Amino acid sequence: MKLPRRSFDALVIGAGGGGLRAALQLSQADASVAVVSKVFPTRSHTVAAQGGINAALANVLPDNWHWHMFDTVKGSDYLGDQDAIEYMCRAASKLVYELEHAGVPFSRLDNGRIYQRPFGGQSQNFGGDQAARTCAAADRTGHAMLHALYQQNIRAKTSFFDEYFAIDLLKDEDGIVTGALVMDIETGEPLIIEAKTTLLATGGAGQIYRTNTNAKINTGDGMAMALRAGIPLQDMEFFQFHPTGIAGRGMLLTEGARGEGGYLLNKDGERFMERYAPHAKDLASRDVVSRAISTEVREGRGCGPNGDHVMLKLDHLGEEVINKRLPGIRSMAKTFMNIDLAHEPVPVFPTAHYTMGGIPTNRYGQVVAPMGNTPEEEIPGLYAVGECACVSVHGANRLGGNSLLDIVVFGRAAGNHMIEYLRKNRYHKGIDESSIEQAVNRLQRWERSGDGESIPDLKREMQQIMETYCGVFRTEDVLQEGVEKMLALEKRLENAVLTDHSMVFNTARIEALEMQNLMAVALATVHSALNRKESRGAHSRIDYTERDDVHWMKHSLYSMDGHAMEYKPVRTKPLTVEAFPPKPRVY
Amino acid sequence: MRISVYRFNPETDKEPYMESFEVQETQGMMVRDALLLIKEKDPTFTFRHSCGEGVCGSDSININGRNGLGCITRTEDLKQPIEVRPVPGMPIIRDLVVDMSQFYHQYRAVKPYMIRHDPVPEVEVLQSPEERDKLDGLYECILCGCCSTACPSFWWNPDKFRGPAALLQSWRFLADSRDQATTERLSELDGPYRLFRCHSIMNCVDVCPKGLNPTKAIGKIKQLMLKNMV
Numbered sequence: 001m002k003l004p005r006r007s008f009d010a011l012v013i014g015a016g017g018g019g020l021r022a023a024l025q026l027s028q029a030d031a032s033v034a035v036v037s038k039v040f041p042t043r044s045h046t047v048a049a050q051g052g053i054n055a056a057l058a059n060v061l062p063d064n065w066h067w068h069m070f071d072t073v074k075g076s077d078y079l080g081d082q083d084a085i086e087y088m089c090r091a092a093s094k095l096v097y098e099l100e101h102a103g104v105p106f107s108r109l110d111n112g113r114i115y116q117r118p119f120g121g122q123s124q125n126f127g128g129d130q131a132a133r134t135c136a137a138a139d140r141t142g143h144a145m146l147h148a149l150y151q152q153n154i155r156a157k158t159s160f161f162d163e164y165f166a167i168d169l170l171k172d173e174d175g176i177v178t179g180a181l182v183m184d185i186e187t188g189e190p191l192i193i194e195a196k197t198t199l200l201a202t203g204g205a206g207q208i209y210r211t212n213t214n215a216k217i218n219t220g221d222g223m224a225m226a227l228r229a230g231i232p233l234q235d236m237e238f239f240q241f242h243p244t245g246i247a248g249r250g251m252l253l254t255e256g257a258r259g260e261g262g263y264l265l266n267k268d269g270e271r272f273m274e275r276y277a278p279h280a281k282d283l284a285s286r287d288v289v290s291r292a293i294s295t296e297v298r299e300g301r302g303c304g305p306n307g308d309h310v311m312l313k314l315d316h317l318g319e320e321v322i323n324k325r326l327p328g329i330r331s332m333a334k335t336f337m338n339i340d341l342a343h344e345p346v347p348v349f350p351t352a353h354y355t356m357g358g359i360p361t362n363r364y365g366q367v368v369a370p371m372g373n374t375p376e377e378e379i380p381g382l383y384a385v386g387e388c389a390c391v392s393v394h395g396a397n398r399l400g401g402n403s404l405l406d407i408v409v410f411g412r413a414a415g416n417h418m419i420e421y422l423r424k425n426r427y428h429k430g431i432d433e434s435s436i437e438q439a440v441n442r443l444q445r446w447e448r449s450g451d452g453e454s455i456p457d458l459k460r461e462m463q464q465i466m467e468t469y470c471g472v473f474r475t476e477d478v479l480q481e482g483v484e485k486m487l488a489l490e491k492r493l494e495n496a497v498l499t500d501h502s503m504v505f506n507t508a509r510i511e512a513l514e515m516q517n518l519m520a521v522a523l524a525t526v527h528s529a530l531n532r533k534e535s536r537g538a539h540s541r542i543d544y545t546e547r548d549d550v551h552w553m554k555h556s557l558y559s560m561d562g563h564a565m566e567y568k569p570v571r572t573k574p575l576t577v578e579a580f581p582p583k584p585r586v587y
Numbered sequence: 588m589r590i591s592v593y594r595f596n597p598e599t600d601k602e603p604y605m606e607s608f609e610v611q612e613t614q615g616m617m618v619r620d621a622l623l624l625i626k627e628k629d630p631t632f633t634f635r636h637s638c639g640e641g642v643c644g645s646d647s648i649n650i651n652g653r654n655g656l657g658c659i660t661r662t663e664d665l666k667q668p669i670e671v672r673p674v675p676g677m678p679i680i681r682d683l684v685v686d687m688s689q690f691y692h693q694y695r696a697v698k699p700y701m702i703r704h705d706p707v708p709e710v711e712v713l714q715s716p717e718e719r720d721k722l723d724g725l726y727e728c729i730l731c732g733c734c735s736t737a738c739p740s741f742w743w744n745p746d747k748f749r750g751p752a753a754l755l756q757s758w759r760f761l762a763d764s765r766d767q768a769t770t771e772r773l774s775e776l777d778g779p780y781r782l783f784r785c786h787s788i789m790n791c792v793d794v795c796p797k798g799l800n801p802t803k804a805i806g807k808i809k810q811l812m813l814k815n816m817v
């Protein structure tokens with residue numbers, strides 16, 4: 001089959017904050033860049049980020065990058081790689097100033113500097129008093145960042161392929177990634193994009209769970225593309241449940257709400273976080289707060305007729321603070337719950353939020369995998385950043401405000417490294433026909449007709465299984481059952497069919513392709529969870545309640561082939577400072 | 588609950604038509620939820636949507652004659668049967684999906700990005716809270732296009748009139764104490780069409796799901812232009 005083909009120096013798959021920051025770096029260095037996104041760039045889910053981005057600017061309280069580093073290592077439950085964490089925390093201020101120069105309308109302090117608010121897991125002086133490290137544009141920081149980054153890319157003349165869906169990576173004869181097969185959603189026509197270097201920036205996979213804070217498009221496509229290209233996924237058992245999703249609906253109420261002084265109450269009106277985290281209270285790390293809420297509910301202290309949630313109280317902050325600092329969530333609570341949070345508390349419950357695991361990379365954004373010699377061999381020309389990647393700065397539990405930072409820091413780093421790679425690799429290497437054929441087959445598989453189950457039914461079932469068998473609290477038996485159920489569901493997905501085979505803007509076909517990706521990512525998650533026999537960060541095992549640094553201070557690597565698990569050591573050595581050795585984690 | 592939706596598939600239909608569906612209305616249901624139920628009955632039914640919470644701007648549609656976002660429009664507030672059509676004035680791709688190219692083109696044409704001629708400092712460019720307040724009601728735009736596709740001036744001249752969304756963004760940068768391209772921005776908007784086609788009909792203000800006020804922004808640009816002329 002002869003397919004149309006376009007050629008660029010660099011291909012960036014994903015136009016969220018991560019992809020756009022990398023593309024900007026490349027475009028400004030005069031590389032030709034194609035950015036492919038299945039939605040118009042400003043509709044990427046970075047737009048939904050509310051609370052802010054961390055950097056030790058010290059505009060409000062004393063701060064420095066080293067304290068930020070300590071908090072991030074501790075927050076990660078010592079699974080984060082300390083070289084990458086040092087790199088990120090050192091770069092943070094520069095990257096935030098850059099965003100400000102790019103036009104992000106940060107909220108301001110009276111002296112004209114960027115406004116910063118306290119967020120969970122932040123401390124001064126290595127575990128001392130609460131810090132205020134999260135730079136915010138009201139509670140619309142992600143929106144402000146994404147729009148500014150898109151705008152700067154317009155200025156830099158980046159080429160955009162809006163509403164193109166990436167199907168799979170393409171390789172040359174030696175197995176080096178040399179582009180991707182994409183599909184123009186409007187026409188249904190496939191297109192080959194050839195590139196000397198490729199970046200995956202496709203975001204998270206919150207849609208594997210039923211109740212989540214993610215958009216419909218967060219289906220883990222890049223992670224699944226990596227798996228199919230033979231690259232393992234790292235640390236997939238660590239899925240973050242955000243403590244304050246709107247109960248029963250899932251929309252997020254930012255941690256900034258507690259940062260501004262809000263707190264949680266159980267049915268007795270008790271401020272229960274004081275029991276779980278006497279020092280940090282409501283601003284303990286997310287895994288800690290989510291477990292506390294789940295425990296309150298399990299032990300019968302939940303609110304409402306079914307006792308299935310707790311309350312987030314904000315009405316004591318006053319209308320002025322709420323309108324100034326939290327206008328977005330006020331209108332969200334009004335729209336979806338008909339509650340004015342300036343006057344009454346809102347029901348909340350932990351909700352699937354963030355994929356800590358992902359495509360393994362080093363701190364330059366290069367994808368690394370065990371390819372024979374060492375566990376971290378660089379895959380030439382292939383990069384990954386953002387929520388689809390695992391560099392790993394979040395380890396077993398991400399701190400709020402660190403993901404918006406992660407995407408710009410490593411988006412920029414990857415862009416820079418790709419520029420260097422382009423200097424050494426001046427010519428296209430070509431694409432192997434068999435690799436094109438495989439990708440096209442994945443598309444054509446959905447031309448089948450006849451009897452078969454429907455995609456929406458299978459998706460619902462998968463989300464339910466993941467929520468029931470791979471949620472906040474986990475045990476061997478339940479996870480084992482989850483694995484079996486998911487494997488059975490995978491078989492059924494093989495026989496699913498589409499009834500709509502039209503070409504033009506066929507969203508049913510897109511959803512089917514996404515469902516295959518979700519399935520691959522969900523399988524990675526539940527397998528990795530079953531195999532990790534300890535509790536660490538967001539992975540909480542009732543049958544192994546303790547963190548086990550002797551046996552388990554290591555990264556998981558899940559491969560699609562035979563659902564095989566491998567492990568590799570945590571990078572505990574920072575770049576310049578002394579390592580933070582594992583300690584019991586109290587807040 | 589009955590809901591009637593606009594259908595057109597260019598591969599099979601000669602003419603667009605309205606199709607009616609019966610769906611189960613639930614407590615707190617949004618129009619997007621209803622459209623999803625229709626899609627389960629008929630997988631060929633097509634519309635854009637993503638975040639489900641009014642922040643991504645994907646699902647601008649015309650509901651009972653008024654532009655809005657499906658995901659934050661409650662069905663219980665609407666007269667039934669509900670009629671859902673694509674936003675007006677744009678080429679139809681399929682069902683509720685329209686071609687937004689003109690709209691995006693006009694957005695890009697106003698240079699919607701910060702321009703500074705001075706070298707930037709190593710830290711933030713200072714901005715007082717009062718200066719920052721001027722951006723409220725401007726930067727929140729989600730580019731949903733509800734406004735421009737409700738604007739008669741935009742329907743007649745989508746290639747020449749920038750439209751309310753793009754002009755709101757133009758003002759967003761003109762109003763920013765950090766931006767240094769006022770003269771360029773204003774001269775780009777001169778002439779009978781780009782800015783001056785707005786006749787303050789206010790449809791745009793009426794429909795903006797984020798409560799923004801493009802007419803006011805357009806008025807401010809006109810004022811500034813006059814001021815800069817004398």
Ligand SMILES: Cc1cc2nc3c(=O)[nH]c(=O)nc-3n(C[C@H](O)[C@H](O)[C@H](O)COP(=O)(O)OP(=O)(O)OC[C@H]3O[C@@H](n4cnc5c(N)ncnc54)[C@H](O)[C@@H]3O)c2cc1C
Pocket residue numbers: 013014015016017018019036037038039041044045046047048049050051052053054141142164165166167201202203204213214215217218221222252254353354385386387388400401402403404405407
């Ligand atoms: C509600 C919410 C609030 C949050 N608040 C904060 C916060 O306050 N602070 C913080 O630090 N973090 C926050 N986070 C986390 C943070 O926003 C995300 O982790 C981050 O924005 C992810 O950025 P990204 O660039 O990796 O991916 P995304 O922004 O998700 O972008 C993914 C891109 O990939 C494209 N794509 C995906 N698959 C394909 C495909 N197959 N073909 C073509 N294109 C594809 C999409 O179109 C999109 O452009 C929040 C997350 C949520 C959900």
Ligand code: SF4
Pocket residue numbers: 737738739740741750751784785786787788789790791792801802805
């Ligand atoms: S006020 Fe101007 S921009 Fe708004 S709808 Fe009327 S003519 Fe269009």
Ligand code: SF4
Pocket residue numbers: 727728729730731732733734735751752755794795796797798799801
């Ligand atoms: S001004 Fe309002 S209606 Fe217009 S594009 Fe922006 S958010 Fe949408």
Ligand code: FES
Pocket residue numbers: 636637638639640641642643644645646656657658659
């Ligand atoms: S789906 Fe995002 S605005 Fe409605």
